[in-house]
Amino acid sequence: MGEFKVHRVRFFDYMPSGIRALAFNRDIERIAVARMDGSVEVFHCSDRFFQEKIIPGREQCGIEGLSWVGERLFSAGLNGGITEYDLTNQKVKYTVDAYGGPIWTIAGNQQGTHLAVGCEDGTVKLFEVNEDKIQFERNLDRQKSRIISLSWHPSGSKIAAGMMDMIQIFNVETGHSVHRLLADRGVGTSRSKECVVWSVVYLSDGTIISGDSVGMVKLWDDQTGTLIKSHNVTKCDVLALSVSQNEDSLVAGTSEGTVVQFQFISMVLGKDDKEWVRTRTFKNHTHDIRAVAEITTAVVSGGMDAQLVVRPLLDKVEVRSAASALRKIHFPHRRLVSCARKSGLMLFQYPGHLELWRLGESEGKGMPGSSLFVKRNPEKLLHLKVKGEDHIRCSAVSPCGEWIVYSTASSLRLYRLHCDNNNVSITKISKLPMVLSSANQLCFSSDSSHLFSASTQSSVHLVSLSQSGCKFVGTLKPKSGERTIGFGVLHIIEDGKWLASANSDHEVHIYNLQTRKAHCTVPVYSSAVTAMGIHPTTNCLFMMYADQQMCEYSIEQKQYTDWSRMVQRKGLHRFWMERDTPCLNVMFNPQHPSHVILHDTYMLCIIDQSLPLPDDKTQFYNQLTLKSLPEEQRKSHSHAFKVCKTFKDILCVELMSDQSLVVVERPLEDVASQLPAPIKQKKFAT
Amino acid sequence: MSEIQIESSDDELPEEVAFDASKSAALKSVKDVLEAAKREKNSLKEKRKKRQQLFQEQKKRKRLPQELLEEFDKEPQKQTGPSDNKGIYKKVSKTKPSDNKGNNKTPNLLLYLYTLFSVGQYQMTNNSLTDKTKTGTTAKKISKSLPDSYRVTRIKDESAAKSLQQKAVDFIQSRLYGPGTIRTTNAELLSLRKKRGVNQGAAVGFLNKKLGASQKARIARSNKRFIRQQKLIPL
Numbered sequence: 001m002g003e004f005k006v007h008r009v010r011f012f013d014y015m016p017s018g019i020r021a022l023a024f025n026r027d028i029e030r031i032a033v034a035r036m037d038g039s040v041e042v043f044h045c046s047d048r049f050f051q052e053k054i055i056p057g058r059e060q061c062g063i064e065g066l067s068w069v070g071e072r073l074f075s076a077g078l079n080g081g082i083t084e085y086d087l088t089n090q091k092v093k094y095t096v097d098a099y100g101g102p103i104w105t106i107a108g109n110q111q112g113t114h115l116a117v118g119c120e121d122g123t124v125k126l127f128e129v130n131e132d133k134i135q136f137e138r139n140l141d142r143q144k145s146r147i148i149s150l151s152w153h154p155s156g157s158k159i160a161a162g163m164m165d166m167i168q169i170f171n172v173e174t175g176h177s178v179h180r181l182l183a184d185r186g187v188g189t190s191r192s193k194e195c196v197v198w199s200v201v202y203l204s205d206g207t208i209i210s211g212d213s214v215g216m217v218k219l220w221d222d223q224t225g226t227l228i229k230s231h232n233v234t235k236c237d238v239l240a241l242s243v244s245q246n247e248d249s250l251v252a253g254t255s256e257g258t259v260v261q262f263q264f265i266s267m268v269l270g271k272d273d274k275e276w277v278r279t280r281t282f283k284n285h286t287h288d289i290r291a292v293a294e295i296t297t298a299v300v301s302g303g304m305d306a307q308l309v310v311r312p313l314l315d316k317v318e319v320r321s322a323a324s325a326l327r328k329i330h331f332p333h334r335r336l337v338s339c340a341r342k343s344g345l346m347l348f349q350y351p352g353h354l355e356l357w358r359l360g361e362s363e364g365k366g367m368p369g370s371s372l373f374v375k376r377n378p379e380k381l382l383h384l385k386v387k388g389e390d391h392i393r394c395s396a397v398s399p400c401g402e403w404i405v406y407s408t409a410s411s412l413r414l415y416r417l418h419c420d421n422n423n424v425s426i427t428k429i430s431k432l433p434m435v436l437s438s439a440n441q442l443c444f445s446s447d448s449s450h451l452f453s454a455s456t457q458s459s460v461h462l463v464s465l466s467q468s469g470c471k472f473v474g475t476l477k478p479k480s481g482e483r484t485i486g487f488g489v490l491h492i493i494e495d496g497k498w499l500a501s502a503n504s505d506h507e508v509h510i511y512n513l514q515t516r517k518a519h520c521t522v523p524v525y526s527s528a529v530t531a532m533g534i535h536p537t538t539n540c541l542f543m544m545y546a547d548q549q550m551c552e553y554s555i556e557q558k559q560y561t562d563w564s565r566m567v568q569r570k571g572l573h574r575f576w577m578e579r580d581t582p583c584l585n586v587m588f589n590p591q592h593p594s595h596v597i598l599h600d601t602y603m604l605c606i607i608d609q610s611l612p613l614p615d616d617k618t619q620f621y622n623q624l625t626l627k628s629l630p631e632e633q634r635k636s637h638s639h640a641f642k643v644c645k646t647f648k649d650i651l652c653v654e655l656m657s658d659q660s661l662v663v664v665e666r667p668l669e670d671v672a673s674q675l676p677a678p679i680k681q682k683k684f685a686t
Numbered sequence: 687m688s689e690i691q692i693e694s695s696d697d698e699l700p701e702e703v704a705f706d707a708s709k710s711a712a713l714k715s716v717k718d719v720l721e722a723a724k725r726e727k728n729s730l731k732e733k734r735k736k737r738q739q740l741f742q743e744q745k746k747r748k749r750l751p752q753e754l755l756e757e758f759d760k761e762p763q764k765q766t767g768p769s770d771n772k773g774i775y776k777k778v779s780k781t782k783p784s785d786n787k788g789n790n791k792t793p794n795l796l797l798y799l800y801t802l803f804s805v806g807q808y809q810m811t812n813n814s815l816t817d818k819t820k821t822g823t824t825a826k827k828i829s830k831s832l833p834d835s836y837r838v839t840r841i842k843d844e845s846a847a848k849s850l851q852q853k854a855v856d857f858i859q860s861r862l863y864g865p866g867t868i869r870t871t872n873a874e875l876l877s878l879r880k881k882r883g884v885n886q887g888a889a890v891g892f893l894n895k896k897l898g899a900s901q902k903a904r905i906a907r908s909n910k911r912f913i914r915q916q917k918l919i920p921l
Contacts, residue, residue: 080851190866673890683882
């Protein structure tokens with residue numbers, strides 16, 4: 001059944017980068033996350049927080065703030081420019097320089113007409129949001145110290161700006177400062193340091209809430225300009241604040257890694273006098289929390305430990321389901337490792353470079369679970385640095401191991417690899433066709449003769465590769481009459497005759513490679529496709545979705561297969577549906593045609609389509625039980641899902657052509673040991 | 687009673703004082719005074735001299751090296767093209783106006799330097815160019831005899847925006863990780879978690895070989911060097 005030699009790979013030193021800013025868009029239910037390396041990711045909140053879009057960053061790009069205006073996403077950073085993103089094509093649309101020095105914060109008003117940015121030189125600049133661009137309108141009064149945080153009053157008439165040691169309230173029409181609220185500096189040695197007001201929130205009843213570097217959350221009144229109440233939340237800084245839509249709940253993120261919630265309730269049950277009371281504390285992070293977002297049903301927080309934590313607020317959740325569990329997102333929902341199945345090579349994609357490794361060899365046989373003697377260690381063949389400042393968006397290595405291709409936001413490069421026993425050399429293919437300027441996804445054909453690149457128009461370009469170079473062959477477009485507005489293509493998989501591509505609008509198109517025409521389209525499902533695979537013999541497309549559903553579609557008959565209909569009828573087991581990480585790869589085993597191999601971050605699973613499906617009462621993780629039963633009874637008790645949980649923190653699983661499995665793990669302790677320094681916390685009995 | 691005593695002292699004859707003694711005493715006192723005055727004058731003179739010397743030395747130290755001055759005197763109008771000016775721009779740095787110690791040489795020097803650098807787009811502070819050259823960060827290859835420790839950078843290459851961004855990054859870094867913050871290491875955090883966790887174990891420094899590998903390698907190398915130096919192991 002499933003006896004494999006497993007290469008356990010731990011030399012992929014992937015470091016996720018810390019989260020700097022969060023922005024929630026209520027209308028389209030997306031949350032945008034900005035990271036320290038300049039990349040922006042968009043997660044879909046109602047689709048199990050699947051990472052829909054990734055816009056890669058560049059060197060020397062420090063994003064400090066994100067803001068949604070309608071459906072458009074803007075960011076501002078320390079390089080002094082405001083950037084708008086093209087979310088359909090997953091790239092930067094344009095950058096406008098604000099000419100105020102480094103920008104510390106960006107905020108859009110509720111009406112969606114203006115953007116305010118706070119700059120290093122002490123000015124708050126107002127930009128008008130037009131149809132296609134933003135335009136500078138005017139400056140508010142210039143202040144002496146830098147503007148660290150901004151918040152619009154919901155009516156759009158006033159702005160509260162948090163600066164060093166004080167908060168200023170501006171009247172937007174006149175541009176003058178109306179009130180100046182002074183923040184205390186703190187006691188002891190911190191009296192000599194200025195107090196930085198890291199974030200402010202302006203409520204509609206005129207209360208201003210501020211979090212500062214002394215560790216206080218303070219409530220101010222804007223009519224009189226005085227302090228109403230101050231709460232001492234922590235001994236280090238309060239770095240982020242976020243208030244909910246109906247202004248009855250506020251969350252504050254601190255440097256220690258705790259998220260504190262305040263709620264606007266009355267102290268005595270039944271009475272009407274409400275005030276802000278500190279209610280809950282969440283301790284889900286180990287390092288500084290740089291951004292929080294209150295999305296009514298949950299609290300999303302992210303910080304320097306590079307994980308996005310979604311904590312549902314159980315008093316707002318009606319039904320207790322898989323969607324209401326604590327969710328931690330560590331790794332991207334994309335594949336960063338590609339394998340050359342025939343030649344035993346692996347390509348690791350880092351933001352700024354690529355590494356090519358050859359797998360080691362072992363000898364001897366062993367019992368299941370034991371480790372074999374390693375005859376030859378894995379060796380690093382190639383370290384390829386990216387030219388230019390952009391980060392790599394996608395990369396691929398051909399199955400024979402002779403071609404390497406990678407794409408950034410602005411360029412695409414193709415290399416030919418010559419690998420003798422000891423010498424490795426690469427040559428760059430310089431004359432590339434014009435269509436290959438940048439790609440969202442790249443894929444090689446299984447005989448390494450063609451390269452498929454997904455472009456911005458939901459179509460796939462086909463390029464043939466040979467000794468002399470590469471030549472543009474054709475473009476595969478969806479049937480005319482269907483929408484061909486540019487959607488970023490997310491997945492391409494190919495199987496000799498057929499090519500399937502899924503785009504970010506949840507459409508899956510299947511193309512016939514011999515005629516180079518669109519063949520059919522899979523019915524659209526409400527959830528996004530996370531992994532696809534085409535069976536080599538039965539030509540069925542197997543798809544895994546973000547809500548853990550699975551589907552099998554027969555390409556020749558243009559309809560779902562019987563097995564797939566049976567799965568839909570019976571439903572999947574509760575434990576399968578409760579998994580919180582998406583499946584990233586679907587593979588087939590040539591020796592066992594009815595097997596499908598899947599993996600997600602915490603498990604490896606083989607689905608045997610010839611065995612019965614488990615219903616809710618059967619034991620799902622039954623591998624150990626089956627081992628203890630005698631041979632004859634095993635057949636009656638086994639079901640289709642065989643789950644192996646030996647490997648943790650899996651980034652990629654591939655089946656090589658010599659029937660060995662490669663499992664690339666990235667242990668979270670290794671990631672944690674290379675993060676920035678955390679705050680020292682005194683724990684009892686240490 | 688007192689009258690009698692006074693009277694008695696008054697009745698007595700005045701003492702005989704020789705004329706010579708008093709004359710010599712008087713002369714001596716005059717001489718003393720004169721000498722004291724002279725000594726004072728001399729000492730003041732010495733002090734002034736020393737001061738003057740000190741100033742001279744400071745002046746000498748602040749001036750450009752002799753060779754450079756000679757070069758300037760010889761060729762006042764050498765470069766006029768922008769391509770030539772590449773090598774002779776000087777870095778801008780903050781200087782206080784009070785640093786300008788008046789010296790009759792420096793105005794001429796400044797004049798020469800201004801004419802040399804007149805073609806080109808850069809900023810210069812109006813004084814104490816001499817200070818900057820002495821710190822060794824300026825004036826390369828105006829002539830081939832310049833020492834190699836001098837370095838010239840173009841003002842244009844360092845745009846103001848880049849340094850502002852760097853300052854902003856430094857501000858955040860110092861507020862979050864600088865002095866005044868209580869930070870610990872990741873190894874300690876992980877070790878404490880192991881100590882208080884469900885499956886208690888040793889600190890990560892002992893279990894994880896990769897942690898601090900570079901420091902361990904450096905210590906091993908220095909140990910080897912020490913043993914070799916002290917010849918602790920007989921060859």
